[in-house]
Amino acid sequence: MIHPRRQSFRSSRICRFAAAVGAVAVVGTTQGARSDEPRGLVPPEPPQNILASVIAAPTAPGLRAWHDLLGSQPHVAGGAGDAAVIAAIAGAFQGMGLETEVWRFSPLLCRPVSASLTIIEGSGAAGSTAAPKAEDLGRRRRGIMSLSLQEEELLADPATRHPELDRGWNAYSGSGVVEAGVVYANRGRREDFARLRELGVDCTGRIVLVRYGGNYRGFKVRFAEEAGAAGLVIFTDPGDSGDDRGATWPDGGWANDTCIQRGSIVTLPYKGDPLTPFEPSIPGTTRLAMEDVALPTIPVQPIGYAAATRIMAAMTGPVVEDASWTGGLDVPYRQDGGDLELRLEVQQTRAIMETANVLGSIRGSESPDDVVIVGCHHDAWGFGAADPLAGTIVLMETAKAFATALEQGFRPRRTVIFAAWGAEEFGIIGSSEWCEAQRDRLGANGVAYINLDMAAMGTTFGASASPSLRSAVIRAASLVEQPGKGGETVRDVWAGDRESPRLGDLGGGSDHVGFLCHLCIPSISLGAGGSAGTSYHSNYDTLAWYRSTVGEDYLGALMVTRLCAALTADLADARILPIEPAAIARDLPSRLEGIGRAAEAAGLTIDLSPLYEDLVALNHALLAAQDAMEGALDDPQRSKVNTALRLLERAWGEDPGLPGRPWFRNVFATSNRDSGYGAVVLPLFSEAIVDQDQAALDRALRRYQNAFRRLAASARDISGGVGSVSEETFEADAGQR
Numbered sequence: 001m002i003h004p005r006r007q008s009f010r011s012s013r014i015c016r017f018a019a020a021v022g023a024v025a026v027v028g029t030t031q032g033a034r035s036d037e038p039r040g041l042v043p044p045e046p047p048q049n050i051l052a053s054v055i056a057a058p059t060a061p062g063l064r065a066w067h068d069l070l071g072s073q074p075h076v077a078g079g080a081g082d083a084a085v086i087a088a089i090a091g092a093f094q095g096m097g098l099e100t101e102v103w104r105f106s107p108l109l110c111r112p113v114s115a116s117l118t119i120i121e122g123s124g125a126a127g128s129t130a131a132p133k134a135e136d137l138g139r140r141r142r143g144i145m146s147l148s149l150q151e152e153e154l155l156a157d158p159a160t161r162h163p164e165l166d167r168g169w170n171a172y173s174g175s176g177v178v179e180a181g182v183v184y185a186n187r188g189r190r191e192d193f194a195r196l197r198e199l200g201v202d203c204t205g206r207i208v209l210v211r212y213g214g215n216y217r218g219f220k221v222r223f224a225e226e227a228g229a230a231g232l233v234i235f236t237d238p239g240d241s242g243d244d245r246g247a248t249w250p251d252g253g254w255a256n257d258t259c260i261q262r263g264s265i266v267t268l269p270y271k272g273d274p275l276t277p278f279e280p281s282i283p284g285t286t287r288l289a290m291e292d293v294a295l296p297t298i299p300v301q302p303i304g305y306a307a308a309t310r311i312m313a314a315m316t317g318p319v320v321e322d323a324s325w326t327g328g329l330d331v332p333y334r335q336d337g338g339d340l341e342l343r344l345e346v347q348q349t350r351a352i353m354e355t356a357n358v359l360g361s362i363r364g365s366e367s368p369d370d371v372v373i374v375g376c377h378h379d380a381w382g383f384g385a386a387d388p389l390a391g392t393i394v395l396m397e398t399a400k401a402f403a404t405a406l407e408q409g410f411r412p413r414r415t416v417i418f419a420a421w422g423a424e425e426f427g428i429i430g431s432s433e434w435c436e437a438q439r440d441r442l443g444a445n446g447v448a449y450i451n452l453d454m455a456a457m458g459t460t461f462g463a464s465a466s467p468s469l470r471s472a473v474i475r476a477a478s479l480v481e482q483p484g485k486g487g488e489t490v491r492d493v494w495a496g497d498r499e500s501p502r503l504g505d506l507g508g509g510s511d512h513v514g515f516l517c518h519l520c521i522p523s524i525s526l527g528a529g530g531s532a533g534t535s536y537h538s539n540y541d542t543l544a545w546y547r548s549t550v551g552e553d554y555l556g557a558l559m560v561t562r563l564c565a566a567l568t569a570d571l572a573d574a575r576i577l578p579i580e581p582a583a584i585a586r587d588l589p590s591r592l593e594g595i596g597r598a599a600e601a602a603g604l605t606i607d608l609s610p611l612y613e614d615l616v617a618l619n620h621a622l623l624a625a626q627d628a629m630e631g632a633l634d635d636p637q638r639s640k641v642n643t644a645l646r647l648l649e650r651a652w653g654e655d656p657g658l659p660g661r662p663w664f665r666n667v668f669a670t671s672n673r674d675s676g677y678g679a680v681v682l683p684l685f686s687e688a689i690v691d692q693d694q695a696a697l698d699r700a701l702r703r704y705q706n707a708f709r710r711l712a713a714s715a716r717d718i719s720g721g722v723g724s725v726s727e728e729t730f731e732a733d734a735g736q737r
């Protein structure tokens with residue numbers, strides 16, 4: 001039904017792009033490269049253009065220096081270390097000569113006050129829903145084993161002894177004390193609690209024990225609360241990331257048995273400050289009352305697998321029947337604790353605290369109002385060497401490359417903003433608040449957003465992106481050499497046996513959410529992985545861990561920085577924006593087929609034929625837009641085409657947004673409503689199918705017809721930008737139907 005796109009667009013653009021940096025590749029292979037850098041792609045002096053300049057400028061020692069600057073103290077959002085990192089980034093941007101802004105905001109954050117987890121003697125009262133009086137707790141029964149709630153300090157990694165490191169905690173936990181029996185609920189997914197109901201296991205008044213993985217931790221809390229749990233304990237399973245996987249820190253990179261994953265547990269239907277949905281948390285904004293916001297109410301505590309083993313070993317209930325509920329603990333996984341009781345106490349304070357985004361800008365020469373944004377958060381749970389700094393150092397080195405290019409006389413056509421976001425870890429707060437504050441400006445002038453969270457975790461490159469930006473990412477990957485592969489490009493290694501690399505769908509999980517899901521600005525997430533181990537959200541996420549596990553040489557970080565710089569230069573300086581309209585419809589037929597099959601499997605009926613008609617019209621409008629972009633354009637035409645291209649995908653935005661989640665306005669891509677991190681494409685359909693809601697499915701069909709028509713109209717604005725040429729092209733394309 002959809003004509004396969006002629007390949008002219010992509011190949012011609014690659015040629016133009018490659019020609020622009022051709023000198024780089026040629027000279028790079030004939031001149032000796034410095035020994036600390038990969039061979040090839042070293043520029044002639046001086047570089048001939050902005051692209052050559054920004055690819056050449058980054059260095060491994062530069063990346064390492066950013067890591068030393070930002071990763072030598074814990075910096076949880078809102079604390080003293082956070083303020084120091086904000087000042088360091090602002091100073092660095094200023095030192096580069098960027099226009100620098102420290103954008104302060106004041107969201108609701110929280111702090112751990114105290115916590116304890118104790119195995120107490122069984123009394124046969126497991127499952128009792130009667131809450132004991134606080135003064136009776138501890139007096140009534142003797143605690144028999146206090147479980148450790150903080151990582152072991154390591155002689156081999158002195159940073160782990162830093163006095164500002166906290167015990168393990170989940171931000172926005174309820175505060176209180178619970179003594180209760182234990183139920184094990186696997187990953188704490190919706191289906192896991194459904195399974196417990198089938199088995200007749202009652203979670204009411206119990207402390208539920210779950211393991212990390214399978215969904216965003218906040219949903220474990222929400223489903224546990226819905227099941228009536230009185231408390232929740234979340235453990236790291238050694239089968240996922242511990243000694244089952246390999247040597248543990250400090251002998252290897254995997255989680256040792258005291259390693260604890262921290263993290264936020266909010267599951268509000270919007271991102272950003274819990275108290276200011278849709279509005280920035282800055283002076284003048286009215287905040288919601290805390291009691292009107294659905295934050296967790298039960299105490300929640302993360303633990304390592306030494307503590308989890310002790311709990312599981314003390315449980316006396318039946319062993320789980322389903323093998324998929326067991327993992328790497330060295331004891332049988334039991335369904336419930338029998339007589340075992342735990343005492344869990346968590347105290348946290350919630351308070352409005354100040355933090356900041358730091359923005360460094362280079363003003364565009366031709367279209368200064370149009371902005372390309374490159375971002376990564378700066379806040380962490382501890383030192384944050386991997387999360388976020390493996391991305392923040394790429395951001396800083398990319399910014400430095402553009403500052404160097406500026407000194408060499410290369411100013412991009414469009415404005416580039418380098419953004420270090422605050423308070424991402426508490427709920428993607430800083431970037432969301434900024435998107436809310438800049439809604440009108442970004443809605444009109446946002447070109448694209450590139451996210452770099454944890455971008456340099458190895459040398460195996462990968463990316464997720466809005467479909468219209470995928471060819472731009474692949475082009476950038478074709479300009480950068482893969483470390484240790486004898487001159488092969490990142491693109492070739494990334495593609496492997498395939499003709500072309502495959503990119504993932506972009507959804508939730510990091511700072512692109514405000515741009516993509518709220519403002520409908522096409523977005524990209526870049527990164528490289530492949531290292532053996534994880535220190536995720538733990539006190540072991542130190543520079544020593546990173547350098548031992550990911551590497552001392554920073555070659556993966558250098559590769560990602562060059563790629564990010566090339567991509568940013570393309571987006572910021574190409575005469576015609578490197579947005580590929582035809583790609584928007586390319587995957588839609590297969591996605592709709594999948595929707596049709598899923599609807600049928602769920603016992604729903606859907607007739608997609610009217611939507612296919614709109615899709616055909618949309619595809620032709622997009623192809624005509626593509627052709628219009630390729631025509632020889634004079635400056636007024638070019639300006640009109642770029643404006644229409646920039647605004648094209650705003651057409652995915654709808655008010656009031658997704659059902660129950662009006663902040664999520666993008667009906668093309670979103671984060672998974674029921675698990676959090678994963679991307680969901682065409683969510684109106686998939687959510688109706690999950691809910692087995694025929695009326696919602698019918699409404700979704702009509703809404704997507706309207707969305708396809710809006711997109712087609714936007715695409716015609718692109719071809720309209722070149723006047724009669726586009727009309728002819730459009731007719732010609734329509735004639736092939």
Ligand SMILES: [Zn+2]
Pocket residue numbers: 377387388424453454
């Ligand atoms: Zn992160």
